[in-house]
Structures are given as C-alpha cells and as structure tokens.
Amino acid sequence: MSALLQVRGLSHHYGLRIGCQDVSFDLHPGELLCIVGESGSGKSTLLKAAAAQLTPSAGSVRYHQRDGAWLDLGELSEADRRRLAREEWGFVTQNPRDGLRLNVSAGANVAERLMALGMRNYGQLRDIARGWLERVEIDPSRIDDAPTAFSGGMQQRLQIARTLVTQPRLVFMDEPTAGLDVSVQARILDLLRRLVNELGLAAVMVTHDLAVARLLAARTMVMQGGRVVETGLTDQILDDPQHPYTQLLVSSVLTT
C-alpha cells in the first residue's frame, strides 16, 4: 500500500533550542498514528511541522494528494497550503476555543468549512450540520446556540464535527482529550474511534496518555527531547518497551 504522508528528516528549531529533530515516518491511508511523550518532548512541534503550520528547519514532508499527485509541502505556495488544509485535511486543537469560531452558532461552525468548499444551499447546510451535531452527540436543537454556551466536552465534540464534516483524508489532532473529565474523555475517544473507522480517516494524534494510544492507534512513536526514541506497533511499545525512556513512561502509568 502506498503512503499518504511521507515525513523525512524533519526538524524544527526555535532559535538554538530543538523543537523536533530528524523525524521520519510514513502514514498510510486509514491509519491512526499516535505521538506520545511528556510535555516539552516536541510532539506538538512535530505535528505542526508535519501539517505545514510551522516551517521546518530541515527535512521534507510529502503528501499524496486525492488526484494521485505527490506534493512537496515545502515547495507549496501559502495559497496551495491553505487549499490543502481546507479541502483535504483537518486539524483538531487541544483547546476547542482555538479551533472554533466562538461568535457564530454551533450550526455555522459546522457549516463553515463546507461553505469554504463552495456549498451554498442554506437548507442543505443546515441539514448536514444537524446531522453532524447528532453524530457527535450534541442535541440538534442547540444548532443556533453559540459554542460559548457549551461545556468543554461539547465544544470539543463540536470542533470534531466542524473538522470532519468535509470528510478530510488526513486529520492532525493535538491532545484532543487532554483537560477533560475522564467520562467526557471516554465519550470523545469512543466517538473518534467510531468516526475514524467509519470514514477510513488517516490521522496523526499527539497525546501524553498511553491508554489513548492503546485504544486508538495501531502504531505509536515515542518522543523525548525532540527526537523519536522508539517507534512500532502500539501494543509492542506498551507491552515490551525497549528504550529506557519508554520503559519509564509505561511503568509510570497508574492502573486501576
């Protein structure tokens, strides 16, 4: 099977400080890859560099477009990168307030990305928005409420609906369940798990939570100090960790 995303030797430095250093991986269609590691290990930097939100200091990211062509993201114009983000990708941020437009209604938040793709029929947009609110378990009668009136968990589910409504081929997720109550988290994880399967999404997800990786990702990369120290099948990494840092991570998890 051919890859969807090819990352090679990717580095991003903040001045002299290393964000991420010399990271390579392939992502296949329909696959969810987790990046785990503690705060400051470079997970989010890597995600943003791979999603062309940060300009890499070195290395390349290539994306296999819907029409079959390979794009080198470093060579794209800003307009082309925006088109890709709008038409083929999605991005879910840790804080839903960063990914939502807070001054428009829930329905408009979901419909906005469809309108950016040229859909104009109001009734149709509203129907789709209602369908997606239901899909992420938000009462469709709240379609005209502003997201500021929603709880944190609802806002995150709204952001997921807003991102997935365009049926992106590739989704980048930065700690989508961090900072939520465990019961709210379980609901969102279940939702993501189902949607990823139903839509055949490919996704790169950053998390510091190994249980999230176990639940959602077939493959996992472990980062420390900006570098990938271990990569492989998620169950291998969690049940038979090889690197000292991974062993420390795995042995530090509390079990109930």
Added chain:
Amino acid sequence: MTASTIAPSASAMLELRGLGKSFELHHQHGARLDVLDDVELTLHAGECVVLSGPSGVGKSSLLRVIYANYRPSRGVVRVRHAGNWLDLAEATPHQVLDVRRHTLGYVSQFLRVIPRVPALDIVAEPLLEAGLSAQEARQRAGTLLQRLNVPERLWRLPPGTFSGGEQQRVNIARGLIVSRPLLLLDEPTASLDADNRVVVAELLEDARAAGSAVLGIFHDEDMRDRVATRLFPMRPFQLT
C-alpha cells in the same frame, strides 16, 4: 538469513527456529530477564498443539512473541501469510498488522474492555474490518454469542460489568469470529464452566476441520486432552 534452509512442508503454518526472548529492564539496574531460549517448533494446518509446563516457564510469553506483541531477542518466527513465508521478527509494523488481520488470531486471557462499546460490537468489529456490512457483522456476532451462551440481554451492554466468565466468552467470540489460518489461545477457558468449555472445544474442532492450526495454553486437563493433537513441553530457561 534464516536458520533453516530446508523448504517448509506444504502444510506447515508456523515455524519457530532458535527463538529466544530476554527483557532488559533499564530502570532495575539493567537487570536482564531471560524467558525463552532456542525454541524450535513447527505447527501444521489442522493440528492443535498445547504448550505444557509449569507456571512461569514462558508459555504466555511464547504466544506473545509469535503474535509480535513481544519482540523476539533472537531467532525466527516464520508465518505462512498470503501464500508466502514471512519472518515476523523482521517484518515491518504494516506487515505485522496485515498478518494479524488475515492470518494470525490471538485470544488473550482477559478481555480488554473499551468504555461505552457494547459486547455485540466488540465481537462484530473484526468482521467490519474484514469488510462486512454492520448488519451482517452484528448478526453473525449474535449467533456466536448465542452459541457461547451469553444471554441476549447483555449484548447491548459494554462488558465492563460482566462476570469473568461472561467477559471471557465475549473475548473468545471476538477472537474466533473471523476464521484465521493460525490461532493462538492463552487460557481461553480458565473461568468457564464445563458446558461452556465444551462449546469452546467444539469451536476449536470446527476451526481445525476448516484447516486452521491452533497453538494454545490450557491448564485444565480435561480440556487439554480433548483439544490437543500434540503437547509441546516447555522447560525453564537454562542458565549457562
């Protein structure tokens, strides 16, 4: 590259050659835990080999190494996959995932419960991955749960609150719902009553009759005698 240069026999499904596993514990002063050494085994289609030996001898570890859940330290784990031999010790993660999807099944001792996912969907999931419609997958999952005497009123509930035996039967159903040429079973009947053990034994006989090769751990002697076509005795790791 491989230890054996002789062509594997036509019906061989799995070949272990010089297989060893040691754990290196970096945070326990670099302690090394040796669990498997020089395991040699060939498993053929239609047979059920039962691992025997005292607790702690490495039976579960061996199954996990074969499933590529543990990485072997040395040796070869050759699996016949899609008509070719593949050494899982050297396979890429994507290759291992493909082998698990189509060739190699594993029934663990305990069900890994996923919050909010009902028993029926847990069992149906491998069929969905194999491309069946949700309706047909659920229907077949229901049939298998029925055969394993899991009451229908439980199907729509997440198994977190089920008894040990009920969870184990959901786990068996999930592991056996897709017929795979190679099956690994880690004590799948430990918390089952006699009636349900008979059902599992029948399911394994069906799988063997369909050509699957089975490698398992069964502590219960009646169960072992009933399902095993051959025993594979394991000895503790020899310290040299």
